Amino acid sequence: MEFISTRGKSPSVSASVAIRTGLAPDGGLYVPKTFPEVKIPESPGNYAEFAAEIIQPFFEGDPLYDDIPEICRKAFSFDVPLHWLNDNQAVLELFHGPTAAFKDFGARFLASVMERLQKGKNRDLTILVATSGDTGSAVASAFYQKKGIKVKVLYPEGRVSSRQEKQLTCWDGNISSYCVTGNFDDCQKMVKTAFQDKNLAKDWDLSSANSINLGRLLPQIVYFYYSSLLFLKKTGKKPVIIVPSGNVGNSAGAYWAMELGAPVEKIVLAVNANTTIPEFIETGLYTPRASVATIANAMDVGDPSNMERLRHLFSDHDQILENMEAVSVADDLIRETIRNTYKKYSYVMCPHTAAGEWVRRNLYTDGPSIVVSTAHPAKFETVVEPEIGRTVAIPESLQGMLGKSSNFSLINPDFINLF
Ligand SMILES: *Cc1c(COP(=O)(O)O)cnc(C)c1O
Numbered sequence: 122m123e124f125i126s127t128r129g130k131s132p133s134v135s136a137s138v139a140i141r142t143g144l145a146p147d148g149g150l151y152v153p154k155t156f157p158e159v160k161i162p163e164s165p166g167n168y169a170e171f172a173a174e175i176i177q178p179f180f181e182g183d184p185l186y187d188d189i190p191e192i193c194r195k196a197f198s199f200d201v202p203l204h205w206l207n208d209n210q211a212v213l214e215l216f217h218g219p220t221a222a223f224k225d226f227g228a229r230f231l232a233s234v235m236e237r238l239q240k241g242k243n244r245d246l247t248i249l250v251a252t253s254g255d256t257g258s259a260v261a262s263a264f265y266q267k268k269g270i271k272v273k274v275l276y277p278e279g280r281v282s283s284r285q286e287k288q289l290t291c292w293d294g295n296i297s298s299y300c301v302t303g304n305f306d307d308c309q310k311m312v313k314t315a316f317q318d319k320n321l322a323k324d325w326d327l328s329s330a331n332s333i334n335l336g337r338l339l340p341q342i343v344y345f346y347y348s349s350l351l352f353l354k355k356t357g358k359k360p361v362i363i364v365p366s367g368n369v370g371n372s373a374g375a376y377w378a379m380e381l382g383a384p385v386e387k388i389v390l391a392v393n394a395n396t397t398i399p400e401f402i403e404t405g406l407y408t409p410r411a412s413v414a415t416i417a418n419a420m421d422v423g424d425p426s427n428m429e430r431l432r433h434l435f436s437d438h439d440q441i442l443e444n445m446e447a448v449s450v451a452d453d454l455i456r457e458t459i460r461n462t463y464k465k466y467s468y469v470m471c472p473h474t475a476a477g478e479w480v481r482r483n484l485y486t487d488g489p490s491i492v493v494s495t496a497h498p499a500k501f502e503t504v505v506e507p508e509i510g511r512t513v514a515i516p517e518s519l520q521g522m523l524g525k526s527s528n529f530s531l532i533n534p535d536f537i538n539l540f
Pocket of ligand 1: 222223224255256332365366367368369370371372419420473495496
């Protein structure tokens with residue numbers, strides 16, 4: 122099984138090499154040369170076993186092929202339930218992992234793969250990750266105590282919530298947290314500069330864990346396939362799946378699941394006030410812009426990095442129009458949906474999930490559908506609690522992190538301070 126770069130100017134590689142490399146040498150993103158055939162059990166059954174059925178064919182001929190079932194067993198050791206609002210409509214809860222957001226799936230799979238690739242190497246691998254919130258904690262938690270790997274997490278001072286900061290700084294051992302006196306762009310720039318520094322490359326083996334890494338994308342195929350099969354089994358219908366989206370890594374997983382044959386009627390992206398994607402679908406012109414701040418802040422992205430994979434999958438504008446749909450949801454409508462959903466179903470949603478729910482109510486009303494819930498509402502309590510008029514109970518895993526002491530270094534935005 123070979124992976125090629127979206128820009129077509131790098132040699133094709135196996136899954137392990139694509140994951141270890143991150144970005145292809147020509148600056149493109151790795152995508153499958155052709156999609157493999159997968160064997161799907163009639164009844165989805167155990168999630169980790171199902172995940173191995175989907176992921177293993179992508180590792181055909183790769184040194185890690187035989188390890189995939191074990192990697193999946195360890196990485197996906199939590200529930201992936203559908204919560205039914207009524208006979209026809211469900212919410213796919215992707216927040217039962219250790220940091221209560223869907224990024225746990227990708228980060229945990231990636232960490233297990235990288236640990237295995239490090240075996241027998243005499244130099245530690247150092248992962249640099251710049252974060253505006255959820256990514257950093259998922260990566261820190263997933264790589265904690267992994268052998269032969271160190272992680273440096275960078276986050277902007279004063280721009281993450283206090284609960285988020287706690288989750289970014291409650292680590293020790295192989296995880297170091299850096300509070301940078303600058304904004305998220307400064308953090309990202311430090312990481313980029315570190316990768317380009319020739320002297321640093323002599324002494325440090327550096328890698329990244331951001332959402333363009335193939336190792337984060339492959340596990341994001343699985344739950345779309347799994348949940349659409351469960352849905353079909355229960356209702357006899359194929360669902361429309363609505364995915365709250367920012368960098369479109371999660372939705373890229375959904376489109377790849379359809380390529381593999383998942384019984385999905387259609388995929389719809391819900392975005393916030395950042396409208397790069399809906400505009401692109403409408404006009405065919407891709408115009409990246411600076412992000413605007415919203416209450417669904419994990420989707421505040423003006424230049425979604427995984428768009429390159431979707432533009433590779435759908436080669437012209439007609440195909441884009443045929444396959445893609447995206448709807449922008451403003452903050453006041455997100456708030457209103459958090460309120461209404463609680464009133465009608467006694468169900469509490471995070472702001473990102475509520476953007477998806479608004480799209481369902483207004484575009485698909487009673488149709489068979491799944492809204493993807495990307496985070497637990499307790500992670501965004503300052504937005505959610507005023508709308509529903511009560512506190513949201515914190516899941517046990519998060520509670521554990523919030524109780525630990527904070528460890529971090531406060532640094533100026535110069536990459537040299539990381540080494
Ligand atoms: C990261 C994130 C998103 C956006 O996912 P993408 O893969 O970047 O499109 C949505 N909701 C939450 C809670 C997130 O953490």
